[in-house]
Amino acid sequence: MLDILIIGGGPIGLACGLAAQKAGLSFIIVEKGCLVNSLYNYPSTMTFFSTSEKLEIGGIPFVTVHNKPTRADALEYYRRVALSHNLPVNLFEEVTKVTKEDDAYTITTSKATYQAKRVILSTGFYDIAVNLDIPGEDLPKVKHYYQDPHYYTLQKVVVVGSSNSAIDVALETYRKGAEVTLVIRGAEVSNRVKYWVRPDIINRIKEGSIKAYFNSNLQAIREHEVDIQTPDGLITIPNDYVMAMTGYKPNFDFLKKLGIILSEDKFIPQYNHETMETNQPGLYLAGVVCGGLDTHLWFIENSRIHADMIINDIVAKG
Incomplete structure (x- = not known):
């Protein structure tokens, strides 16, 4: 024994x-x-x-x-x-x-x-992984784990979340040529983001290189588009991949x-x-x-x- x-x-x-x-x-x-x-x-x-x-x-x-x-x-x-x-x-x-x-x-x-x-x-x-519990989450294009940014070159990528994982994914895929949209539930990028990374993502959002929707939630996922509930109402955008960095x-x-x-x-x-x-x-x-x-x-x-x-x-x- x-x-x-x-x-x-x-x-x-x-x-x-x-x-x-x-x-x-x-x-x-x-x-x-x-x-x-x-x-x-x-x-x-x-x-x-x-x-x-x-x-x-x-x-x-x-x-x-x-x-x-x-x-x-x-x-x-x-x-x-x-x-x-x-x-x-x-x-x-x-x-x-x-x-x-x-x-x-x-x-x-x-x-x-x-x-x-x-x-x-x-x-x-x-x-x-913590699920989003929304329609379309079971589609193959939805990922809760992320390995390498090269795969997403020239793709329309929605990243859900505002902590380190989400921000790293957003910045890295953007720098490999992805069109990146961040969907953030709160009013700002999380304060837990690494101190040397947070200014980078804030500047990329300010200059428009990465689109960010704050106080927003992903509502539904379909094969070629997603719905996002924003403070200004529901919007639909074209999409190839959803990176659900939800913990x-x-x-x-x-x-x-x-x-x-x-x-x-x-x-x-x-x-x-x-x-x-x-x-x-x-x-x-x-x-x-x-x-x-x-x-x-x-x-x-x-x-x-x-x-x-x-x-x-x-x-x-x-």
């Missing part, structure tokens, strides 16, 4: 593995996708807001030549951490069921069944199946803020999954401490 089974092979799951390894505990990390799967699915051009030292885990230096590391830098770093420390990571293995009997958990995956004294859930939130959310159904209590408003899971243990004894949360719908609450840089908090509690309890 394992001391710990860690669900999720992202940066925080790896950090939990490093802490468990240092404490001499037996464990495995199970990840349904590739190593640091969420980071792999980030845009190829992404640059982190954080500096590299704030993304370090296990006290292992993250050295880059850039002030702000890129997606490629992060993939290289976390891969080297996992391989150099021989972390037992089982990739492309999805957890389908977790049950508890007496003092042990039985974890069933797509490939095997494991038993562990404790379980750490570090699954993030990037796998499930993502944790797998709440999975959390509920584990018996974790969620708040009624933002679905924030119940856990001890000193130990990260949930209302289910022996079941811990780590990383951004702790924030429920408030996905701006936790990042790599402020949730990496969860690893030591959890392992210290497990060691103390024996």
Whole structure:
């Protein structure tokens, strides 16, 4: 029987593995996708807001030549951490069921069944997109994930949202020759946008290079056009692609199946803020999954401490 089974092979799951390894505990990390799967699915051009030292885990230096590391830098770093420390990571293995009997958990995956004294859930939130819930959202031209701007050259692109993801998509596709329209629910570009990017998008909007509709909502999507509800009424514009950068959310159904209590408003899971243990004894949360719908609450840089908090509690309890 394992001391710990860690669900999720992202940066925080790896950090939990490093802490468990240092404490001499037996464990495995199970990840349904590739190593640091969420980071792999980030845009190829992404640059982190954080500096590299704030993304370090296990006290292992993250050295880059850039002030702000890129997606490629992060993939290289976390891969080297996992391989150099021989972390037992089982990739492309999805957890389908977790049950508890007496003092042990039985974890069933797509490939095997494991038993562990404790379980750490570090699954993030990037796998499930927040839907617009409007007609036409299921059309192939609607994308909730974005990889590279070249694909949208000479296309009419509507970008929904005003935070970092949406603004990056708008600027990058515009600079690759797309005709870009931003649809923003609020009165301005979000204050969360990276400080070196926000002046860029504001200037592009002012000069008319990127069209922006504020206090507006996308109402319907059709194959060659979209409807936008604006303060001046409903308008229809030609469209080739809709980039719905509306955010993502944790797998709440999975959390509920584990018996974790969620708040009624933002679905924030119940856990001890000193130990990260949930209302289910022996079941811990780590990383951004702790924030429920408030996905701006936790990042790599402020949730990496969860690893030591959890392992210290497990060691103390024996």
